Amino acid sequence: QVQLVESGGGVVQPGRSLRLSCAASGFTFSSYAIHWVRQAPGKGLEWVAVISNDGINTYYADSVKGRFTISRDNSQNTLYLQMNSLRAEDTAVYYCARGGHDYLYWFDPWGQGTLVTVSS
Amino acid sequence: DIVMTQSPDSLAVSLGERATINCKSSQSVFYNSHNKNYLAWYQQKPGQPPKLLIYWASTRESGVPDRFSGSGSGTDFTLTISSLQAEDVAVYYCQQYYTTPPITFGQGTRLEIK
Numbered sequence: 752q753v754q755l756v757e758s759g760g761g762v763v764q765p766g767r768s769l770r771l772s773c774a775a776s777g778f779t780f781s782s783y784a785i786h787w788v789r790q791a792p793g794k795g796l797e798w799v800a801v802i803s804n805d806g807i808n809t810y811y812a813d814s815v816k817g818r819f820t821i822s823r824d825n826s827q828n829t830l831y832l833q834m835n836s837l838r839a840e841d842t843a844v845y846y847c848a849r850g851g852h853d854y855l856y857w858f859d860p861w862g863q864g865t866l867v868t869v870s871s
Numbered sequence: 872d873i874v875m876t877q878s879p880d881s882l883a884v885s886l887g888e889r890a891t892i893n894c895k896s897s898q899s900v901f902y903n904s905h906n907k908n909y910l911a912w913y914q915q916k917p918g919q920p921p922k923l924l925i926y927w928a929s930t931r932e933s934g935v936p937d938r939f940s941g942s943g944s945g946t947d948f949t950l951t952i953s954s955l956q957a958e959d960v961a962v963y964y965c966q967q968y969y970t971t972p973p974i975t976f977g978q979g980t981r982l983e984i985k
Contacts, residue, residue, distance in 0.1 A: 795976060796976040810972040854974075855971060
């Protein structure tokens with residue numbers, strides 16, 4: 752079945768870096784845009800970034816622009832989120848979610864999420 | 872950015888009764904050329920990721936019970952649960968995908984049993 756599995760979360764000090772991964776299976780990964788969405792503890796959903804199916808085009812939320820980089824390896828069916836200069840406000844569960852063949856599409860499915868805690 | 876505002880923030884409904892959640896966008900999410908509203912609804916239960924319920928404002932995702940329905944157009948949308956079941960306790964989010972970036976979500980509506 753269609754599945755996304757995130758990994759790489761953990762506790763990291765402010766100012767440090769972390770890389771998240773999202774392994775995809777059950778569909779043609781290279782045909783879909785993929786998003787990162789985060790959810791701070793007890794809060795709502797915040798879209799973070801999207802990458803086109805071919806990896807050429809990327810877009811970011813203003814809150815992470817210049818600090819986070821989304822990328823993908825279609826040969827490995829894997830999505831990444833490189834997070835640099837982490838701040839306390841980046842603490843959240845990070846989900847990867849499949850979009851559509853273009854950006855104007857709903858998200859389905861979502862992975863189970865990986866928790867990132869930024870704390871000294 | 873398109874701001875999505877849901878109402879109410881929380882809602883308590885008796886089992887078997889109707890639950891209605893509203894979502895208003897700060898600008899229209901209706902694409903004239905496609906004749907579609909670029910709006911989705913999600914359900915999130917505690918400890919779980921969001922689950923897609925509705926897309927194109929009113930198209931139910933496969934496997935979603937028919938007690939869930941979406942309606943509305945332009946800037947005003949509604950998610951209705953016709954007969955609340957215990958398993959429907961969750962937080963519900965609307966989302967616009969009319970513009971990217973950014974894709975934006977409503978703040979969420981917490982649905983509980985009265």
